[in-house]
Amino acid sequence: MNPFPVELVPSILSADFAELADEVAAAERGGGTAIHVDVMDGHFVPNITIGPPVVKSLRRHTELPLDCHLMIENPDDFIPAFAEAGANWVGVHYEACRHLHRTIELIRAHGMEPGVVLNPATPIALLVPVLPLLHHVLIMSVNPGFGGQKFIPYSLNKLRDLRRLRDEMQLGFRIEVDGGVAHDTVAEVVEAGAELLVAGSAVFGGGRAAEDGRKLLEAAQAAGRAGREQFA
Numbered sequence: 001m002n003p004f005p006v007e008l009v010p011s012i013l014s015a016d017f018a019e020l021a022d023e024v025a026a027a028e029r030g031g032g033t034a035i036h037v038d039v040m041d042g043h044f045v046p047n048i049t050i051g052p053p054v055v056k057s058l059r060r061h062t063e064l065p066l067d068c069h070l071m072i073e074n075p076d077d078f079i080p081a082f083a084e085a086g087a088n089w090v091g092v093h094y095e096a097c098r099h100l101h102r103t104i105e106l107i108r109a110h111g112m113e114p115g116v117v118l119n120p121a122t123p124i125a126l127l128v129p130v131l132p133l134l135h136h137v138l139i140m141s142v143n144p145g146f147g148g149q150k151f152i153p154y155s156l157n158k159l160r161d162l163r164r165l166r167d168e169m170q171l172g173f174r175i176e177v178d179g180g181v182a183h184d185t186v187a188e189v190v191e192a193g194a195e196l197l198v199a200g201s202a203v204f205g206g207g208r209a210a211e212d213g214r215k216l217l218e219a220a221q222a223a224g225r226a227g228r229e230q231f232a
């Protein structure tokens with residue numbers, strides 16, 4: 001049984017950037033309990049999005065934790081700016097960190113919660129030494145860079161293995177999943193052990209973030225309940 005409740009973490013990547021405050025408010029009404037902010041630099045991933053100034057503006061419009069997913073090279077150079085802007089959780093890619101332990105310590109030293117993100121082809125075993133230091137591990141279920149991509153089914157194995165590892169090591173980091181989480185995949189990712197569900201196009205793609213977020217969260221919660229009954 002999963003000790004953590006299932007939570008919806010809407011990704012603003014698929015929101016209307018010109019209406020960001022309203023979009024975030026709608027996602028919150030839809031049951032979102034943290035806001036996922038995708039930061040891309042055009043180098044680590046083939047796309048460019050937003051950075052600390054947008055985090056700073058968002059900070060004035062929501063009290064929810066801002067979950068910043070840094071898809072950038074040299075993340076250490078930008079951690080102070082994200083702290084200053086009001087970020088709460090900072091996820092850095094394993095593949096972008098030459099000195100991962102140092103980066104995690106830097107995030108903590110700036111008063112934020114550290115997470116590590118794994119690309120689909122990166123094995124979870126690489127994280128064992130740092131797992132005790134983490135607030136969350138984010139399993140990418142698409143190759144990072146764009147919203148609206150197809151869920152990679154192998155990610156379910158990684159979620160299950162990570163969940164088992166967390167139990168074995170008796171740790172309390174949260175398990176997050178990002179990419180292709182929608183009505184057709186949400187039950188499987190919850191059953192596999194994810195509890196922080198990042199969803200972009202499934203929440204914002206239809207222009208009805210409150211309604212669509214609520215429906216997705218309800219489907220996720222139903223899958224979580226079914227899992228608990230099975231183990232009761």
Ligand code: DX5
Nearest residue numbers: 011144145147148180200201
């Ligand atoms: C992709 C981003 C995701 C993206 C997910 O690189 O990390 O957070 O917003 O979008 P969907 O939910 O549409 O797959």
Ligand code: ZN
Nearest residue numbers: 011038069178
């Ligand atoms: Zn993301």
